[in-house]
Amino acid sequence: xxxxxxxxxxxxxxxxxxxxxxxxxxxxxxxxxxxxxxxxxxxxxxxxxxxxxxxxxxxxxxxxxxxxxxxxxxxxxxxxxxxxxxxxxxxxxxxxxxxxxxxxxxxxxxxxxxxxxxxxxxxxxxxxxxxxxxxxxxxxxxxxxxxxxxxxxxxxxxxxxxxxxxxxxxxxxxxxxxxxxxxxxxxxxxxxxxxxxxxxxxxxxxxxxxxxxxxxxxxxxxxxxxxxxxxxxxxxxxxxxxxxxxxxxxxxxxxxxxxxxxxxxxxxxxxxxxxxxxxxxxxxxxxxxxxxxxxxxxxxxxxxxxxxxxxxxxxxxxxxxxxxxxxxxxxxxxxxxxxxxxxxxxxxxxxxxxxxxxxxxxxxxxxxxxxxxxxxxxxxxxxxx
Amino acid sequence: xxxxxxxxxxxxxxxxxxxxxxxxxxxxxxxxxxxxxxxxxxxxxxxxxxxxxxxxxxxxxxxxxxxxxxxxxxxxxxxxxxxxxxxxxxxxxxxxxxxxxxxxxxxxxxxxxxxxxxxxxxxxxxxxxxxxxxxxxxxxxxxxxxxxxxxxxxxxxxxxxxxxxxxxxxxxxxxxxxxxxxxxxxxxxxxxxxxxxxxxxxxxxxxxxxxxxxxxxxxxxxxxxxxxxxxxxxxxxxxxxxxxxxxxxxxxxxxxxxxxxxxxxxxxxxxxxxxxxxxxxxxxxxxxxxxxxxxxxxxxxxxxxxxxxxxxxxxxxxxxxxxxxxxxxxxxxxxxxxxxxxxxxxxxxxxxxxxxxxxxxxxxxxxxxxx
Numbered sequence: 001x002x003x004x005x006x007x008x009x010x011x012x013x014x015x016x017x018x019x020x021x022x023x024x025x026x027x028x029x030x031x032x033x034x035x036x037x038x039x040x041x042x043x044x045x046x047x048x049x050x051x052x053x054x055x056x057x058x059x060x061x062x063x064x065x066x067x068x069x070x071x072x073x074x075x076x077x078x079x080x081x082x083x084x085x086x087x088x089x090x091x092x093x094x095x096x097x098x099x100x101x102x103x104x105x106x107x108x109x110x111x112x113x114x115x116x117x118x119x120x121x122x123x124x125x126x127x128x129x130x131x132x133x134x135x136x137x138x139x140x141x142x143x144x145x146x147x148x149x150x151x152x153x154x155x156x157x158x159x160x161x162x163x164x165x166x167x168x169x170x171x172x173x174x175x176x177x178x179x180x181x182x183x184x185x186x187x188x189x190x191x192x193x194x195x196x197x198x199x200x201x202x203x204x205x206x207x208x209x210x211x212x213x214x215x216x217x218x219x220x221x222x223x224x225x226x227x228x229x230x231x232x233x234x235x236x237x238x239x240x241x242x243x244x245x246x247x248x249x250x251x252x253x254x255x256x257x258x259x260x261x262x263x264x265x266x267x268x269x270x271x272x273x274x275x276x277x278x279x280x281x282x283x284x285x286x287x288x289x290x291x292x293x294x295x296x297x298x299x300x301x302x303x304x305x306x307x308x309x310x311x312x313x314x315x316x317x318x319x320x321x322x323x324x325x326x327x328x329x330x331x332x333x334x335x336x337x338x339x340x341x342x343x344x345x346x347x348x349x350x351x352x353x354x355x356x357x358x359x360x361x362x363x364x365x366x367x368x369x370x371x372x373x374x375x376x377x378x379x380x381x382x383x384x385x
Numbered sequence: 386x387x388x389x390x391x392x393x394x395x396x397x398x399x400x401x402x403x404x405x406x407x408x409x410x411x412x413x414x415x416x417x418x419x420x421x422x423x424x425x426x427x428x429x430x431x432x433x434x435x436x437x438x439x440x441x442x443x444x445x446x447x448x449x450x451x452x453x454x455x456x457x458x459x460x461x462x463x464x465x466x467x468x469x470x471x472x473x474x475x476x477x478x479x480x481x482x483x484x485x486x487x488x489x490x491x492x493x494x495x496x497x498x499x500x501x502x503x504x505x506x507x508x509x510x511x512x513x514x515x516x517x518x519x520x521x522x523x524x525x526x527x528x529x530x531x532x533x534x535x536x537x538x539x540x541x542x543x544x545x546x547x548x549x550x551x552x553x554x555x556x557x558x559x560x561x562x563x564x565x566x567x568x569x570x571x572x573x574x575x576x577x578x579x580x581x582x583x584x585x586x587x588x589x590x591x592x593x594x595x596x597x598x599x600x601x602x603x604x605x606x607x608x609x610x611x612x613x614x615x616x617x618x619x620x621x622x623x624x625x626x627x628x629x630x631x632x633x634x635x636x637x638x639x640x641x642x643x644x645x646x647x648x649x650x651x652x653x654x655x656x657x658x659x660x661x662x663x664x665x666x667x668x669x670x671x672x673x674x675x676x677x678x679x680x681x682x683x684x685x686x687x688x689x690x691x692x693x694x695x696x697x698x699x700x701x702x703x704x705x706x707x708x709x710x711x712x713x714x715x716x717x718x719x720x721x722x723x724x725x726x727x728x729x730x731x732x733x734x735x736x737x738x739x740x741x742x743x744x745x746x747x748x749x750x751x752x753x754x755x756x
Contacts, residue, residue, distance in 0.1 A: 271755035289751040293698045294670070296750065301673040304389035311390045321666045376665060377658035381638050385653040 434502025
């Protein structure tokens with residue numbers, strides 16, 4: 001065995017032993033649905049003692065954000081170690097101890113664009129699950145045409161004065177902070193007058209209003225800014241260059257939405273779902289088998305792009321492809337879950353219907369499937385127009 | 386750990402292959418063979434052997450380059466892009482892998498003749514219209530120290546031109562794989578005019594005598610030798626089909642940029658842009674499955690069945706999608722024989738059936754995944 005392989009084997013042994021010893025029994029059901037996720041934040045109420053314990057233990061090892069540098073609250077794992085980490089988590093069917101927009105989106109953007117002070121200030125509380133972030137991107141007039149944001153931040157010398165409205169701000173009513181795209185130059189072309197600004201949701205002038213969705217839940221909100229004063233240093237990257245940060249963050253958001261596809265809420269493979277249902281429907285079985293083939297190949301593609309990124313090979317507009325393929329697949333999978341469940345799945349209390357309905361947003365949020373296809377046709381294929 | 390990224394060697398190999406094949410075997414080469422009533426070009430195969438491709442899976446002591454399955458898949462992918470007609474899969478991948486499972490001196494000699502390009506093989510399994518090795522009915526009755534073979538094999542790919550045949554037949558207590566010269570007494574080969582203009586034969590065996598020496602591996606235990614060979618062949622065929630899809634897709638995207646209607650390139654129309662973009666996504670996802678299959682065969686062959694079947698199922702699906710979209714987006718010209726897209730469509734259909742169709746491989750994936 002090469003030294004590298006020995007090191008990774010030793011890491012695996014150590015990690016496996018730690019997980020066996022530290023992951024509470026109740027956290028070993030692989031669940032990843034809305035009722036099971038730990039989002040963290042000041043307003044968080046743990047659903048069980050096991051959830052609290054699991055978070056605390058993972059925080060102590062940096063395992064809530066395993067690939068982040070240790071100084072920012074991570075475990076500093078390299079790509080091979082990260083693979084092993086996910087393999088061993090899956091082997092134990094362990095729930096992820098903490099999920100959040102801070103981990104998926106803001107973290108990577110700060111790691112790339114933030115100053116050292118910003119990283120030290122904002123990243124560790126994300127890693128510890130102490131501060132929950134929400135995303136202030138879309139507006140009533142800026143959906144697929146995101147760069148058309150009109151909410152503005154006026155330069156008042158020592159602070160920004162923020163006014164406007166955001167929509168589809170997921171969990172804004174429970175979040176502690178928001179990262180927002182705000183117009184800081186109204187004369188410049190639309191992509192060149194936007195800044196990426198961080199706001200405390202408890203600032204005077206911030207209000208939120210939940211939007212009730214078809215799933216019965218209200219994960220999305222409208223967020224209003226009414227003369228909100230924001231300290232000057234809370235801009236990430238350069239003023240008026242926020243679109244660069246926004247795009248970078250979007251690639252991570254798209255990969256996150258796409259990666260969520262493999263778990264289907266219940267964290268179980270389609271074969272098991274079908275077996276449980278006792279269905280003898282050969283048409284459903286064939287559809288599920290096709291979805292399984294496609295799902296495995298999409299999961300491998302996610303791995304391939306990570307390996308390519310590690311090898312320094314540009315992955316092009318991989319995130320648009322993964323987002324499109326992953327979310328369309330996820331919708332397809334949940335249709336199959338519902339079909340396997342028959343009338344049992346039609347009762348709200350059963351829990352499958354909200355997950356099924358939730359997936360319908362996957363191909364809209366973070367850029368619609370059609371926007372993804374347009375990105376690919378222009379940037380990858382070089383088609384005109 | 387295995388990386389799903391091509392190594393520098395694999396990239397160089399693929400580049401070299403592309404350079405050679407663009408000269409020696411563009412699609413026009415296949416068209417030329419067809420118009421001349423031929424299915425293979427022995428000179429082309431000699432050239433490919435001289436490049437070291439015939440020995441890509443042959444050990445170095447037998448004169449091969451032993452580059453592994455991922456490399457074989459990289460070569461097959463380049464061949465697929467221009468529909469190269471050659472016995473590469475039958476000989477350099479399937480037969481070489483089968484022979485490698487046997488470690489006697491004869492097998493080493495046979496491998497050396499494969500690597501040099503001297504000898505070509507074909508695999509004779511199918512008896513019905515669908516791939517199903519376990520359903521083999523052809524008899525090899527024990528007689529004295531040997532066997533007497535009677536029966537018929539269909540869809541023997543590369544079978545009309547091959548020098549030798551690997552023949553699966555039923556013996557007393559199981560299936561046995563025979564390695565026979567194609568001109569053995571009692572063997573009659575009938576090349577069939579196939580839609581893809583490639584070699585496939587119907588072969589009858591009438592009282593063909595085989596000795597114990599003709600058995601590859603153990604009597605009644607064909608699968609120890611054959612299963613790895615089939616997996617290698619399925620992975621390389623999947624790679625060929627992914628290459629085919631990429632070739633058809635590349636032509637289609639170029640056409641979208643060139644062809645003008647309503648005063649603009651048709652690629653400016655969103656209806657076509659989105660279909661092309663979707664197809665690109667399908668090709669990318671399939672490429673991951675191909676790379677994974679090659680890596681698994683090289684690094685963990687015992688557990689490669691799922692990866693191989695995943696690759697073959699995905700490649701079958703993607704290739705068929707690529708050629709259908711290819712014809713549709715080319716419009717009327719796509720339907721003409723003078724244009725190459727039809728060759729891609731017909732090869733995709735043959736590749737879909739050979740060594741197990743979509744359903745065959747999706748079933749293997751599903752079983753492995755708890756269905």
